[in-house]
Amino acid sequence: MNIKITGTGSYIPNVITKNADFHLHEFKNLDGTRFPHSNEETIKKFKDITGIEERRYLDDNLNASDIAFLAAQKAIEASAIDIETLDYIIVATNYGDVKKGAIQSDTVPSMAARVKYHLRIKNPRCVGYDILFGCPGWIEAMIQAQAFIKCGMAKKCLVIGAESLSRVVDKHDRDSMIFSDGAGAAILEASENGGGILAHESATYSYNEAHYIYFGKSNSPQADPNVRYIKMNGRKIYEFALINVPKAMKSCLEKSGKSIKDLKKVFIHQANEKMDEAILKRFYKLFGEEFPEGVMPMTIQELGNSSVATVPTLLDLVINKQIDKQELKKGDIIMFASVGAGMNVNAIVYEY
Structure with a gap:
């Protein structure tokens, strides 16, 4: 049995934040003291090290589960599967939904349950759960999905990675410039054709x-x-x-x-x-x-x-x-x- 990706999808947020947008930020050290370098120097060094020139943030009315759903829709369309035949929806995330201006993350119900709801899947045997594994979460979710398929517990899995880090960054921390928002998804299926994992x-x-x-x-x-x-x-x-x-x-x-x-x-x-x-x-x-x-x-x-x-x-x-x-x-x-x-x-x- 081969286990292959049969469709992918992604959601790239619309709000573009460039490095220049951080020029007025008041960066500080961990102990609260003012950062010793000018913002111009800090941003230039940041660009030289990370390569980042701009990043994407979610629109105020969207949450991570919303863009997880939008990426999932594209993956499902690309794979041409019947959504009612999905056995698992696994969503890799770190903070769940963090609404704009909120101070708490929201993971009840799970991101996977929210995605399943938005997809309007009726089949109760389509099981949804979230995985917390840091940045490698989507890859780990793919590993879990292929294990389900390999042992006969599933034939089709939807695996998503979605995050809205812009809502959990400290604007006084220069590392805040690294983080961004986005979502990607893949359909993983058992296949008689060659290739796969x-x-x-x-x-x-x-x-x-x-x-x-x-x-x-x-x-x-x-x-x-x-x-x-x-x-x-x-x-x-x-x-x-x-x-x-x-x-x-x-x-x-x-x-x-x-x-x-x-x-x-x-x-x-x-x-x-x-x-x-x-x-x-x-x-x-x-x-x-x-x-x-x-x-x-x-x-x-x-x-x-x-x-x-x-x-x-x-x-x-x-x-x-x-x-x-x-x-x-x-x-x-x-x-x-x-x-x-x-x-x-x-x-x-x-x-x-």
Whole structure:
């Protein structure tokens, strides 16, 4: 049995926020003291490191579950399945729905239940649940979905990654410039045709690393002390990722039985352009190879880091030839890889 992606979809929010829009922000250190550099210097350095020039935010009237539904609709249309035949809807998210101006995330009912409601699926045996796995959540949900199919518990699964990080960022934290919103979805099915998922790898490093990404108070002493925002230790994450992501990718590729020379594309979590490049260089070096040009499609420059949505959104854009000089051909060997809060790492090798 082969387990294949038969349709993809994505939702790219309409609100474009450029780096220049942060010039009037009052950035502070964790201890509340004023950031030592001018905003112009801070933003320039930020662009040089992350590659981000702009990011997308949700319209005020939309929530993460809304765009999860919109991405799902496109994936369902592309796959041409009957929605009543879906066995599972799995939604990867970190904060659920956070309404504009709210101070709480809303995960009751689950995002998956909300998506199923919006899709108007009547079948009660279509089971919906959410997965919390940090930025690698969509890849981990794909791994779970293929396990359901492989063991006979399912034939068709809808797997979604959706996030609205713009609503949990601290405007006094320079890291707020990294995060964005978006949603991506895929239909995974059992297939008699060749290809599909060849191997996967997952790991959680939490002995010392669990709190590299966390929920913390604002950097501003004047902010409400009871409100929490997404925070991260960028240096620790960078060092962690450079060691552990290439290792997981290498293990996954070896499990698949494919060669590094077979690999046509790597869809890696769009976290930081310099970090992603360094991860890929180190991964190829483990096989004694140079990192080839064009193997790593990137959207972070325009879309920022939308967490669980980055990989499925990237895949959908490449499949639909919306990224210049990037395309997939039947039989291409590709890899999905990610790292995020937990600290979690995972990868999938897939034959397109």
